[in-house]
Amino acid sequence: MNVVPADRQGRFDASVDGVALLDEFIEAFGHDRGVPDRLTFRARVCAAELAANALEHGGAVAGQDRIVLELSASENGQLSMRYSDTSAAFDPTFKDDPRRVPKEGSLGGRGLKLLDSLPTRSRYSRERDCNVVELLFL
């Protein structure tokens, strides 16, 4: 996946407050760079899902774990996001994960469904004890 070099990076605490700041960071970047609102919104949702997973299931500890976002935008409105966190290993792109299918009326699995559908492309890797998810929004 061709990801353009990041032109803005933010580091956030893996906490509820940190996630709120992360969301504002993405929204401000999209506005500043003229990214179509629908793409910025999708990026915000995906970041929120990844961060929520780190906090709720990844054992992320506020004050210790961090989330790093690298954002870039192209002139044609393409938005790239490189998300990384220091929580437990988790690949949200793994298609056979049973958590991916929300059962009728169930409360879970919808976050993964959003991560699967909202980005145009996505890629996961585990690098130096960090989950790294690269997302592209076109």
Added chain:
Amino acid sequence: MKCTIVDGPSNTARVLLDGKMDIAGAADVDMPLSVAAGSKKALIIDLSAVTFIASIGIRHLVSAAKTIGRKGGRVVLLNPTAAVKEVLVTSGVTELMSVVGSDSEAAAALGLA
């Protein structure tokens, strides 16, 4: 996130949500939404002022729908923005709850028209 409950006719209520339904916002609506779902037969959840939603917020909507559904009632989601609606549709929650664009549609969906 602000959550305002307005009682309606026939044991219904309108739930007005205002703000971001993120981790923090979802925590703000958990209790009032649960109370409303527990005490009413139908809810109209007005999403017109919801500026953001993630699955943690959707979780509470689904929970309310399950609670009301067990009593034979329904929940409708009223007038989300296009961006919020995309998230609702993509997540599959619209298979559990109707999304409507007006009060009259909401009333019809709940059988109140």
